[in-house]
Amino acid sequence: MTSLLPKQSILVVDDTPENIDLLSEILCGDYRVRAAISGEKALKIVYSDEPPDLILLDIMMPGLSGLEICRRIKANPDRRHIPIIFVTAMTATADEELGLATGAVDYIMKPISPPIVRARVRTHLALYDQSRELERMVRQRTHELMTTRQQIIRRLGRAAEFKDNETGNHVLRMSHYARLIAEAHGLGAETAGIIFNTAPMHDVGKIGIPDAILLKPGKLTPEEWKVMYQHPIMGAEIIGKHDNELLETARIIALSHHEKWDGSGYPQGLKGEAIPLEGRIVAIADVFDALVSVRPYKPAIGLEQALAMMDEQIGKHFDPALMAAFHRALPEILRIREIYADEHGALTDLEFQIKEIYEHAQEPTGYPAVLTNPKDCDC
Structure with missing residues (x-):
């Protein structure tokens, strides 16, 4: 045969x-x-x-x-x-x-010698086949571990959402915005994918914030703000330090997404490039979505006004180079905004995974602080 x-x-x-x-x-x-x-x-x-x-x-x-x-x-x-x-x-x-x-x-x-040539070729092809099979098994196992970690990250991100009053698709939109900004900035697909997959954890620290503060309809008092300022630190502690790049990036984003380019952010008051790149990217993506989206406590701001407000924060809240990348990615960002619009209903995990496969996706993103009302800036 x-x-x-x-x-x-x-x-x-x-x-x-x-x-x-x-x-x-x-x-x-x-x-x-x-x-x-x-x-x-x-x-x-x-x-x-x-x-x-x-x-x-x-x-x-x-x-x-x-x-x-x-x-x-x-x-x-x-x-x-x-x-x-x-x-x-x-x-x-x-x-x-x-x-x-x-x-x-x-x-x-x-x-x-023909017999020697045949024998050597046969031997090394067999060894090469074994090596490739081992590599395939390692890749498969690595993929399984990565998938498990991604699911854990998503679930913890969802847990944080239950503590807040954000809309259902905010996390999905933010994930794509962050990925697009990263790619427009020149980061490779792998790095952009890691940011996409870890951004859902940006506000996991809100789990530790009392509901009386987190869900307060009015402005926070200075004492309440002191508590609120701790949620990035709480998020980083919940995730913990890891050698694994995926989990370590999630920790970095949770800790740094409220830092500002001019050093006026929190919790560490980092300035400029001392702020991790991932946190700077997530901050832009998160602020944009907060401005142009409806919240129970505010209407959506028009696109032109939102962009003008963000541009005013170049060199203050936002990294100028990343804002340039944001503008380059804006047409695709607006397309994603429409796909994941809240009026379409909240996407389920299954629907998201299907879109992830067909759109070369990866998952969620960060938070703002441009406005003065704490509820207007998703802090």
Whole structure:
């Protein structure tokens, strides 16, 4: 019965066509053999969408030598795991040591023996398959752990919402705004995704604020403000310090999202770039949503007025560079605002996860303090 599995791919790199023909004849019955007569062509194949499973590489070639090709491949994170076997006429022990030190897994000397070539190729492909399977299992387990942590973060974020009177989709909108600002600022998708997924915890410290203060309809007294100012510290303590990047970022956001660029924020009075970047991003996203959204204690502010108010806070409340990123991302932010509008009803977790898959999403975000009324600034 013919195997349904595709043949593994071997790339033979040699500037002598006769050598390529010989190795191809030895291996073509069991493998799909590809050939390159120069280093440049070999690297194009290696960096293509269909890289080889193993490389048989000559050392002495014009242009790029086999050693240089090997160095370049091993320096590429996406291709460094491809096993490389040098097939060369350089027979000195020092040459073999140098080849192995450069990153090759094996060293076959010319003239070659077909049984040795087959055996070495078979062995290293088997080892490579085992390595890839282990990596797959690690990735799967890592994904499971990440998903679990994300769910914990979301649930704690929801717990904080039960203590406050925010609208249901505020957290979802904020999550997307923060992600978009991060991306517009030049942060990569992975970092922006971490901010997205950890921002729901920004106000988890409100769990520790008495309802008489948190839900007070009027202005807070100075004594009550002293208590309210503690919620970022409480949030950071609830999350705790962790080596895990996801949870540590959640702690940083919880602690720093009320700091202001000019140093007038709380709880630490940090100034400028001393404020963690994640906290600065979340602050902008959260203020914007608070201004343009209806709350039980205030109407929504018009978009132009809200933007004018935020621009007045450039260099005061907000990082000027991040505000520039906010404006660059504004068209997409407004699209997200419409998708998650409160009048559409609160999204369930399941609905959110579906949107997350189809919109390359990640989750929630921060808080304001532009207005004087404590209830107008979601503090």
